[in-house]
Structure formats: C-alpha cells, structure tokens
Amino acid sequence: MNHAAPDRLLRAMFDAAIAAAQPALCVPRHLPAAPKGRLVVIGAGKASAAMAKAVEDHWPGELSGLVVTRYGYAVECKRIEIVEAAHPVPDAAGERAAKRLFETVSGLGVDDLVLCLMSGGGSSLLPLALPGLTLADEQALNRALLASGASITEMNCVRRHLSAIKGGRLAAACKPARVVNLVLSDVPGDDPVDIASGPTVPDPTTCSDALDILRRYSIAVSPRALALLESGEGESLKPGDPRLPAIETRFIATPQMALEAAAKVARDAGFAAHILGDAIEGEAREVAKTLAGIALQASRRAQPVSPPCVLLSGGETTVTLRGHGRGGRNVEFLLALGIALHGEPGIHALAGDTDGVDGQEEIAGALLAPDTLARAWQRGMNPRRHLDDNDGHGFFQALGDSVVTGPTLTNVNDFRAILISAPHPKEPR
Template structure:
C-alpha cells in the first residue's frame, strides 16, 4: 500500500474502533424498576444515544447535547446541538434541562449518562454570579494559554454548576451509570468533559493557581466566585456518589491498537510510543522528528521499515493570528525538523474530525512537503510562528478532512519510516 493510503487507513481504523455502535451495547445497565433516564454530552453523545435506543428493550427517555453537526436521529432520546469549543446559549439551555432531568430521578430509577470529549464546552452551566459571557471569555483565554487539558478542566469544574460531580449529586439517590469515551491523557474520568458524574480531587486553590500560572485575566466576579465555598466540587467519597459508577468504554489506546493491526496486516512492524503524550505541539513535533530520523539512519531504537504510533493531547500557546490546530502545528514542526528527509511520512489528526476551530481533522507530511511549500512561495517557519498550520497544509492540498466522525478518542499520530536505499 502506498504511504499516504496506508496512513489514512491507519487513521480510519483508529476512528472506526471507537464508534459508539461497537462499544455501547455491551455496557448497558440492567432494566431498572423505575425509569431509565438517558442524559449526556460530547461529540459522540448523539451516536451513543442512538446505540442505546437500538439495543434497549424497554421504555426510556432523555436528552443529550452534542456539537453542532454531530446529531444522529433518535426517536426517544432528544438530541440538542450546541457550539464547541466556545460555549453558547444553546449549550447553556441544554445543560439546564439535563440537570433538571437528573434531579427528577427517584430511588428506583437509573440515570444513564453518556459522556465523551467536548462535553465541557457543551455543558456550560455556570455557578451563580457567573454569566455565559464570563465562561466564554475564560474558555477562550484557557484555550490560547498553552495550559494542558487537565489544567483547563480543573478550572472549568470550579466555575460550573454541573461539572465536577455535581450532575451525579443532583441525581442521588438514583443509580447512575456513566459510559465514557475518553479523549484525555491517562483516561482520567474527572477530566473527560470535566467529570460531571465523578468525584473531583482538585480544589479551588488548584484552579486559582492555574489561572495565576498562565497569567489569565479573570473578570472580578469570576475571581470572587473561586473564593466561595459553593465553588468547591464534589469530592471522591461523597455519599451522594455512592450509587454512581463510571465506566470507560473506548479510549485512545484502543484506537492505536486498531491502527496497529492494520499496519501489521501490511507486513509492517508497529511501535506504539504512548497514548498520553502531552506538551507543546511544536516541541512534540521536534522530538518525534528526532526519533524518526534516528530510526531511519541508525536503526535505533527500531529497525525500518516501521510505523510509529502515538496519541494524547498536545497544546498550542497561541502567539500568531493563523488558523491554529494542534495536530497541524505538530506536523508543521515535524516537517521543518525533518528538513525534507526522504522516506519519512506522517499523518496527525483529531479523531473527532475537528482540529482546533477548523472542520479539518489534520494533515499529512511527505518528503516533498517543504519543497512544494517553497515552490508555492510559502515559508514554513513563518507559518509556524503565526500558528497557521491549517493555512500551510491547506495551500498544499494536504489537509485531512473527514467530516463529523461521531466519536472522539483524542489525537492520532502515525509516522511511517521507510528503509533507506543504499
């Protein structure tokens, strides 16, 4: 299989492995004495709801909110759409209704919560004294700061009326089963959609320290809210979580393993370098370029030809005015570091089909990337300095566009290192 076709096949296999239709049915709860109430949020939540409907043999009701464009038609579960990554009024209204549904649950009911990546922005219900506009301002600042997803979600949990275990507390004493499709490094349930149904070990002190560390300017009322007792999230061991269970049903490692099987089927050795790699996207690009070059020239630590796979969530500290995207920033840095080296090809993309704010999953790097850019009059270093990976790869025709994938298991990176001739 030709390099670019192979890389795309690996990415498609990773996305396919995390489809809700495959992982939801086996994890449905037993039929309760009372109602089954389905709630949830995330880019995969509508597809998860459809999988519930298709495999549930009793009555059910509910509401989930997903990213605009990610809805899947359901007949018994209402699907709402809202903005991501910056929240909007539609998300606010959906979050209010989801919280009300949780509060309506009785002791004989089961609340089935369907959570996937993107849920933080889709459940933007703030604490009293904080407006949606405040949440939008803080969210934009966090996304541009270079903070990790763990740090971002620590702040989000302490400004929310629904995250950080509060949704589960609202449903007590009903049984709560949360099915999680993980998009975070290390698959920490508290970080997936900011953990609306799981205990949160972090504190308001932690949230304030993150704000200060990245120099984020908060509105005075938001800073004041972080000083209030009611900003503290629900902690592990809280009796209101006694009937709550969280179960991860799909995760980045599963997606990487599915891609690895495809590569092995083509006769290529595969090395998974990690499913939880974090750091500045451009720095990770340099490191991966160094590893790939060492493999190509020194046969260390692996012998070519081979495929190097990795996942996780890098960050981008926005300094320029380009179109952004952490996967394309990684690739642009990788391409610059490789310097047009022969025999090394790469693809990186977000498994939800959206890298940054663009409806583009990612892009590919080939041995001719830099040469074609120069011929087109594009300076790759200038593009990187301007955080304009999407502009760079779009101009070369090397973007990877999938449309809504209806799942989200974080970023996917694949590097093919061919054997050098001679």
C-alpha cells in the first residue's frame, strides 16, 4: 500500500495547526493601547521569544523588557532581552532569569504597563524556590512530577505552592502598574493559572490541594517543602488579593484554534473532519484505546461518522514511567493506538506536540500506518514490549516514522489526527 498520500495529508494538518498558532500571526491583533507611561515587556515559555519579536515589530513607541525561553528557541530582538534556560527540568539560568524579572518590574508607576507574554514551558523556565528550598529541590520535584502520571493541572498546582514567582507573585511585584497578559495556551481548558503556573494571575487553588496531589501520586518532597505546604506558608495569591494590580488576560492562540486550522486542511482534501475535543486528558495508552475503538467503529460500521474522515483531538495526556524508555506522551499514545488497531486497513494517524518536543526528546511525534506493526515484527521488534518499556521514541525511530519539526516557536499542546480513508466493513462471525 502506498502511504505517501495519507502521510502527506496528516503532516499538512499538523503543519497547519502549528502555523495557526504562530506568534507573528496572533500577537499583533491583541496588543493593548499605549500607556501614558512606560511599556515593560516580560514573559516566559517556548513561544515567548517569538511573541516578543512580534511585539517589537508592531509596537510604535518605546519599550524594554526581558523574556526567558527554552534553549534553541531564542529569536533575535533589538529592545527586549531574550534569555535561554532549560526545559523540562529547570537549571541555574532559569533561576537567574526569574530573579531578573523581579528587577525588571521593580519601581514602576501607576501610568506604566507590564505586557506579559506567557506560553507553555514557562513553569520549568522560571524556577525560583521559596525560602528554605533550593534549585536542586525544584529539579527533583519536576522530575518526580513528570514521572508520576499527574496531569498538567495537578503538576502546576504543586509547583505554584513551592515557588516564589508563580501563583500571582510576579504580578504583585508589578503593582501599581497595570498588567496585560498575552497568553498562548497549551493546557486543557485554557485556564491562565496553569500556563507557566500563573506568575501574573491569581490562583484559586490552595496548599491543601497541593498536599492532596502529592499524596495521591506518592510523590516524596523534602521536609522543608512539606512544612511550607502543611503550614500554609507557601500559599499563593488569591483572586481579590489587595496586593495584586489590575490584571487583564487575553488568549491569543489555543488548542481549539489549531484543531480548526487542521480541520480545514482535511476538508479541502475531501475528508470530513470531526474535532472530538481540545482538552482530552488521561493516560496516553488509555486514551489511545478509546480513540481506537471510535476509529474502528467508523471504519467498520460508519458510526458515529462515515469515512473518508479525520478524527482530530488535542489536550495533554500523561505517561506514568514504569519502564526504561524515553517516554513521550504522543509516541506512547500512537504506539498504543497501533496495538489496539492491529493493522486495521485504511487507518493512518499522526500524534505530535506542537512545540516540536515530545517529552524530553527533540522529536515532535510520529506517524502510524496500517503496516506499522508488521514492519516492526519483521525487524524483530515487539510493539507491546516497547510500550511496556515506555519506549515509543525508540520504536518509531527504528522504523523511520518519527516526525521532526525542529523548534516551532509556538506551543498549543498535543495534536492527534486519525485518518480513515475508506470503510472496511467487518463481517459478523
């Protein structure tokens, strides 16, 4: 079977999803009016440098600022300083950048405006621990959270309550200046408190919530971290807190926008496009089983939709690391999907992270075809063993089916597309 056409269409949909969330396209129409005083630009995330460049290109007056992004994601700016740091496990460069952000917004007046550019990845890029904790504590916490199977919402709740910058603390430092947040969402539900763990928005969650999450996933933390949470000393700033300035938050791109762009590409190619959800969460392999069941029903029974069609979804699944592989929630999803489909004719799929990095790998995701499992067996590879070892990247790399984009300079979370090219009725036994 020639897979070139389905693979090209899937990649075109993925590229359209990424293009729809490019800061150069999304930032300009959301810029605020010029303030009477100074404009100071701050930000953090994988897309923040590209967002800063878009601000510079379209802001008519004076500005200055500091933005921190992931290594390899810097974009040259003339008036806004761009600093690079580590993701997903923070480093000393991120800690220094977090401290400098406080310096950047100090001494502002009531007529000044802080324009905050936030995107996914900012939590790791802004490590600044509460007194008594260290960068090593934050690094250990991040590693434990990433391996735990906790959702992004749960992970960020814990991070906020052990941080000196997250959970509205940076916003408080901006007062009396106003704060306008331009947010590129990478989280299910588009809650601004979960994007970069909400440095410049109030946080309704509590230390008690964070403790519950640590217990739920059996995550060990240092005695000092536990004391901060149990005493409430690590409490974040809540809505209505008088220490907060006036804050306005504008979403410039979301997972839903990216999925709609991909849907248009599918429809233009003659495929009915169905968006199943932009905020699907859960263990990657369990989500895969569910979507495989829907795809098989469509292929065999033309229910609930008829082929030729594409099933699109976004959100952020999780992977509980139990094996020795390199993780990656999109490749884990795709490998589990392939096992559940068991070579069903006419079904191809692509799963990838729109930031170009799935897990800790510089690989966005992978492609799946009806003969993927058969090709693996021919090479002596056992698909289920690779899944049990959390080795989706190793599996798809060996087959030459990885999807590599390089730094995309944006991040609207995971992208999943299942293409069903024609009905394949299953005769009852």
